[in-house]
Amino acid sequence: MNVVRTTGVTKRYGPLAALDGVSLELAGNTIHGLLGRNGAGKTTLMRILTGQDFETGGAVEVFGQHPRENAGVLSRVCFVKESQHYPEKFRVKHALRAAELLYPNWDSAYAAALLADFAVPAGGRIGKLSRGGLSAVGVIIGLASRAPLTLFDEPYLGLDAVARQLFYDRLLADFAEHPRTIVLSTHLIDEVSDLIEHVVVLDRGRVLIDTDAESLRGEAVAVTGPAGAVERFAAGHEELHRERIGGSLRVTLTGAVDRFEPGLDFEPVSLQQLVVRTTQGHGGPVAAGKESR
Numbered sequence: 325m326n327v328v329r330t331t332g333v334t335k336r337y338g339p340l341a342a343l344d345g346v347s348l349e350l351a352g353n354t355i356h357g358l359l360g361r362n363g364a365g366k367t368t369l370m371r372i373l374t375g376q377d378f379e380t381g382g383a384v385e386v387f388g389q390h391p392r393e394n395a396g397v398l399s400r401v402c403f404v405k406e407s408q409h410y411p412e413k414f415r416v417k418h419a420l421r422a423a424e425l426l427y428p429n430w431d432s433a434y435a436a437a438l439l440a441d442f443a444v445p446a447g448g449r450i451g452k453l454s455r456g457g458l459s460a461v462g463v464i465i466g467l468a469s470r471a472p473l474t475l476f477d478e479p480y481l482g483l484d485a486v487a488r489q490l491f492y493d494r495l496l497a498d499f500a501e502h503p504r505t506i507v508l509s510t511h512l513i514d515e516v517s518d519l520i521e522h523v524v525v526l527d528r529g530r531v532l533i534d535t536d537a538e539s540l541r542g543e544a545v546a547v548t549g550p551a552g553a554v555e556r557f558a559a560g561h562e563e564l565h566r567e568r569i570g571g572s573l574r575v576t577l578t579g580a581v582d583r584f585e586p587g588l589d590f591e592p593v594s595l596q597q598l599v600v601r602t603t604q605g606h607g608g609p610v611a612a613g614k615e616s617r
């Protein structure tokens with residue numbers, strides 16, 4: 325069952341189209357990666373899905389209904405973002421208590437275990453936490469909410485590499501026991517590439533890639549070798565990128581590369597490389613009414 329369905333969703337800020345005809349379906353009980361360059365429209369889309377902003381055009385359904393001021397939908401949705409603001413005097417335990425009141429599936433014991441894992445003091449003032457500590461509070465709330473739709477908008481950027489790995493490990497373990505729909509928006513694509521099952525890449529407000537992660541993993545290959553031999557091999561393939569390395573040439577090809585040639589090097593292309601190559605050279609979002617390509 326699809327938890328999210330958007331049809332031709334547009335969001336305009338004056339002449340700027342932050343979203344430009346986004347049609348997407350996000351299946352339930354799946355970890356989705358929402359990827360794209362700065363300004364691609366990821367946060368805008370998540371704000372619309374969580375009723376914090378409204379589309380200019382198109383249709384949005386979350387759990388089959390429009391999320392706007394819809395308590396039945398919003399009680400099933402947790403949106404964790406990097407720039408979360410809390411009242412000045414709030415302590416960590418107050419933020420968790422507020423989350424407990426908000427989310428019907430809240431698990432207090434799990435939240436307490438996560439506090440210990442991330443070494444966040446329950447009595448600590450939120451305003452005095454380090455950036456990592458603040459990120460950890462967001463991550464803990466996102467996980468312990470067990471909301472049927474949980475969206476993380478890079479709240480874990482403040483965490484160091486060890487703490488981020490802890491987040492990924494806890495997320496996977498909890499997802500296995502309590503399947504739900506997760507949307508992870510991140511620039512750290514390599515770190516999450518084994519986690520995500522479905523990939524959406526936004527580019528200038530449009531959907532550039534919308535596919536399962538597995539098929540994307542085998543989607544591109546980098547071929548390196550003497551320039552002439554690589555040119556001959558690449559002819560007839562769709563080329564994403566090319567670079568000269570001394571006397572040799574390296575090209576990134578998409579689509580089925582079903583033959584290999586002696587004398588050439590073939591390397592799989594990581595999800596991050598693929599997204600970088602696919603979105604490279606594209607600018608920011610488009611002005612309304614202008615052609616985007």
Ligand SMILES: Nc1ncnc2c1ncn2[C@@H]1O[C@H](COP(=O)(O)OP(=O)(O)OP(=O)(O)O)[C@@H](O)[C@H]1O
Pocket residue numbers: 337340341342360361362363364365366367368369608609
């Ligand atoms: N309230 C607003 N008013 C005007 N423009 C906005 C507003 N919110 C977002 N935008 C613009 O819409 C575009 C998409 O922004 P958005 O924050 O959705 O991108 P993003 O993909 O989340 O980027 P990042 O990865 O940098 O967080 C950007 O050009 C941004 O400047």
